[in-house]
Amino acid sequence: MPRKIGGAKVVCAFAGIASVSAGLGAAEIVAQLFFQNASPIFSTGSLVIDLAPPWLKELVIGWFGTGDKVVILVAVCFCALVLASIAGILEHSRPPWGRVLIGLVGAFTSFAALTRSNASLFAVVPSLIAVIVALILLSYLLRRIAKFVPSATPGPSATTGQSESNQEVIARRSFLISATLATGLGILATVGSQVAGASVRTAEALRRAFQLPIASKRVAPLAAGTSLEVAGISPIITPNSSFYRIDTALIVPSIDPANWSLKVHGMVEEEVTLSFDELLALPLEESYTTLACVSNYVGGELIGNAKWLGYPIRKLIEQARPKPEADMVLSRSIDGFTASTPLATLTDDRNAILAVAMNDGPLPAEHGFPVRMVVPGLYGYVSATKWVTELKLTRFDAETAFWTTRGWSEKGPVKLSSRIDTPKDSQKLNQGTIPIAGVAWAQHTGISQVEVRIDGGEWMQTQLSDAISTDTWRQWVFYWDAVPGDHKITVRAIDSNGKLQVEKPSDVAPDGATGLHSVFVNVA
Numbered sequence: 384m385p386r387k388i389g390g391a392k393v394v395c396a397f398a399g400i401a402s403v404s405a406g407l408g409a410a411e412i413v414a415q416l417f418f419q420n421a422s423p424i425f426s427t428g429s430l431v432i433d434l435a436p437p438w439l440k441e442l443v444i445g446w447f448g449t450g451d452k453v454v455i456l457v458a459v460c461f462c463a464l465v466l467a468s469i470a471g472i473l474e475h476s477r478p479p480w481g482r483v484l485i486g487l488v489g490a491f492t493s494f495a496a497l498t499r500s501n502a503s504l505f506a507v508v509p510s511l512i513a514v515i516v517a518l519i520l521l522s523y524l525l526r527r528i529a530k531f532v533p534s535a536t537p538g539p540s541a542t543t544g545q546s547e548s549n550q551e552v553i554a555r556r557s558f559l560i561s562a563t564l565a566t567g568l569g570i571l572a573t574v575g576s577q578v579a580g581a582s583v584r585t586a587e588a589l590r591r592a593f594q595l596p597i598a599s600k601r602v603a604p605l606a607a608g609t610s611l612e613v614a615g616i617s618p619i620i621t622p623n624s625s626f627y628r629i630d631t632a633l634i635v636p637s638i639d640p641a642n643w644s645l646k647v648h649g650m651v652e653e654e655v656t657l658s659f660d661e662l663l664a665l666p667l668e669e670s671y672t673t674l675a676c677v678s679n680y681v682g683g684e685l686i687g688n689a690k691w692l693g694y695p696i697r698k699l700i701e702q703a704r705p706k707p708e709a710d711m712v713l714s715r716s717i718d719g720f721t722a723s724t725p726l727a728t729l730t731d732d733r734n735a736i737l738a739v740a741m742n743d744g745p746l747p748a749e750h751g752f753p754v755r756m757v758v759p760g761l762y763g764y765v766s767a768t769k770w771v772t773e774l775k776l777t778r779f780d781a782e783t784a785f786w787t788t789r790g791w792s793e794k795g796p797v798k799l800s801s802r803i804d805t806p807k808d809s810q811k812l813n814q815g816t817i818p819i820a821g822v823a824w825a826q827h828t829g830i831s832q833v834e835v836r837i838d839g840g841e842w843m844q845t846q847l848s849d850a851i852s853t854d855t856w857r858q859w860v861f862y863w864d865a866v867p868g869d870h871k872i873t874v875r876a877i878d879s880n881g882k883l884q885v886e887k888p889s890d891v892a893p894d895g896a897t898g899l900h901s902v903f904v905n906v907a
């Protein structure tokens with residue numbers, strides 16, 4: 384049966400739509416993850432709204448009410464797909480005009496992204512990605528099409544009037560599968576990132592609007608002695624922006640605090656449920672606690688110190704009245720992560736809290752907004768559940784937490800440790816007095832002394848910053864008269880019980896690294 388040119392047009396239009404859908408999908412994901420507001424669809428829609436004459440805006444709002452934004456986005460997507468089909472047909476019949484059209488549309492969406500408020504030059508990246516993906520895919524799909532559709536200018540090999548060969552059938556099928564897949568994935572990615580983006584924007588707006596409650600118990604302002612003035616030392620309070628982040632969340636949960644609640648249940652006499660407003664109405668206390676990750680290798684950066692505001696977990700548990708057999712609290716995050724915390728560490732005198740603020744602001748989304756746990760003296764994986772929604776009183780022999788089934792210990796008390804912040808490993812120094820400085824921690828026990836050793840010589844005492852509390856790290860400094868040559872500097876800490884930091888190296892798994900941190904320097 385002879386094929387009409389109409390058939391070729393349809394498959395080429397489909398190739399265009401598939402390529403552009405995939406390109407837009409990739410662009411939307413990248414925009415959502417890295418360049419908010421620079422989504423080609425969103426910024427084009429916004430530009431259209433900006434440029435539309437008032438009568439048109441009123442007409443659209445009159446017709447569609449508050450759905451007007453959606454209508455505009457749908458219209459933008461529709462235009463994109465029409466242009467995409469034209470590009471597909473053009474590229475087949477008059478190359479390179481299809482590619483040129485895609486490039487021009489990409490240039491326009493880049494322009495639209497650049498006109499958004501606060502846009503940087505990076506705003507063009509999502510559109511660029513869309514164009515690149517669309518062009519690659521279009522040329523791939525057109526090459527497929529050439530195997531079963533005669534080209535516009537029939538060459539000697541063009542088949543005419545014959546029924547489709549086996550190879551042509553296979554080529555057609557493989558084209559249809561790849562084009563359908565590209566279209567489907569592209570649409571899924573576009574819609575998915577728009578939905579995710581909308582909920583992130585809503586949660587972020589709520590987070591910004593959230594007024595921190597007044598603390599019923601405040602910490603005194605930090606005394607001057609709690610910080611040492613040394614260039615290159617870790618600040619005693621870690622700013623939120625540089626606070627390490629560890630979690631299993633591919634996408635940070637965005638929670639509307641109005642929908643948040645915490646349930647205390649399991650082996651209790653009385654279940655307790657707490658809404659966010661109820662939590663904020665309780666007397667909240669400020670405290671400083673240094674949080675550390677069990678995966679922090681010796682000398683690593685997975686540790687930070689912050690000022691928290693929260694409600695003591697022991698009071699909540701007291702209210703729920705645990706049954707005598709309970710020995711563990713399994714806390715659960717909204718995304719399913721769980722941590723097993725010994726009940727005793729949540730009911731003793733330590734400052735285990737349900738935190739709502741970090742360094743005088745609402746918890747950043749990636750650090751657990753609206754509510755997380757902070758327990759001094761325990762590694763994060765067994766205590767610091769972010770986006771926490773559930774505390775289940777249970778037993779260690781009845782339930783296991785997320786990491787416990789993946790090679791980590793069920794209990795994770797923080798190990799006494801210390802780190803050299805300055806000088807850095809392999810640093811070149813000049814002869815003279817060099818400050819060697821860093822931090823040391825033994826949360827909930829406290830640090831009493833830190834010592835350094837040069838080239839395996841005598842251990843020498845360092846000068847310590849005043850302790851904020853036993854739950855926080857302390858800074859230390861040693862002024863060294865550096866003499867020329869290659870040197871190894873090592874640090875060790877001693878806790879408030881007189882215990883020495885373990886010298887023998889051990890891996891971070893299953894319950895935290897041991898060993899001493901050393902740096903090698905060259906003094907000229």
Ligand SMILES: Nc1nc2c(c(=O)[nH]1)N[C@H]1C(S)=C(S)[C@@H](COP(=O)(O)O)O[C@H]1N2
Binds near residue numbers: 628630674750767
């Ligand atoms: N919901 C949830 N909470 C979590 C985790 C997680 O994966 N999911 N990781 C824990 C681990 S291993 C650590 S070290 C701390 C890190 O907290 P941060 O990211 O605020 O520094 O969070 C803990 N809380």
Ligand SMILES: [Mo]
Binds near residue numbers: 629675676677763764
């Ligand atoms: Mo961790």
